[in-house]
Amino acid sequence: MIDIPANWVQKIQNIDWSKVQESVKDYGPAIKVLQQTWSKESLLEISQGKLFVPDSVINEAIAKRIPAGGQVTGVTIKSHANGRMDIRVETKKVGPVELSGEIKEFVHNGDKSYVTYRVRSRNIPEHGLMSWIFSRISLSMAERMVGHIDMPDNLPVSIKHNTITVDYSQALAESDFGKTEYQGHKLTDMIEIEGATPKDGGIEFDTQLNVPDDVKKALVALLKDKEADLQESQADSSASSDQQNEN
Secondary structure (H helix, E strand, O other): OOEOOOOHHHHHHHOOHHHHHHHHHHHHHHHHHHHHHOOHHHHHHHHOOEEEEEHHHHHHHHHOOOOOOOOEEEEEEEEOOOOOEEEEEEEOOOEEEEEEEEEEEEEEEOOEEEEEEEEOOOOOOOHHHHHHHHHHHHHHHHHHHHOOOOOOOOOOEEEEOOEEEEEOHHHHHOOHHHHOEEOOEEHHHHEEEEEEEEEOOEEEEEEEEEOOHHHHHHHHHHHHHHHHHHHHHHHHHHHHHHHHHHO
């Protein structure tokens, strides 16, 4: 395994795409998972060691994890330049609950995946609510890098004083990303997450993309396919708009 060079994307224009697609045609499932997980921009950021995910993206992912009719009706985060992350929880029973704290660790390395938060509050709400909140925040934050992870019934959450640790390693292993391999290489071994820091308007993840030589072409093909899909979508949208204007 080697670190992918940060400047490898500059060579894309010189690649024979027909040969690349021919070489990866037997690995459709893996390529499909990668396409669903990474955009061109996020893949480039990950390869360069820093991925910035806006709060709006994380909040949208969290919203999809809140079941209708439950006691919690909304969870949103707001990141700040000083490294703090504010959390607002809307509940039917006690109204809004507001917390503020720090991300002490955000780790994915092989089969080890966990997040640790330090809540800056003298008395945090009851543990059941905290487990519910932070389990959903953790998986939503990881989603931009490792794809969607289903919420298990028994996601391990440890609360000691004001420190909350969420272990999402097993949940990730059972996800599409976790179960997919390319030429014998697990996708979960290709990416490492070394930390996460709240910034103004979003969270910056420290990442490392470990990619063997035989996978590089597949990742390049991913970028090309994404570009083609976007151009096709834009062309369809433009044609539809032109047709409406004619009518």
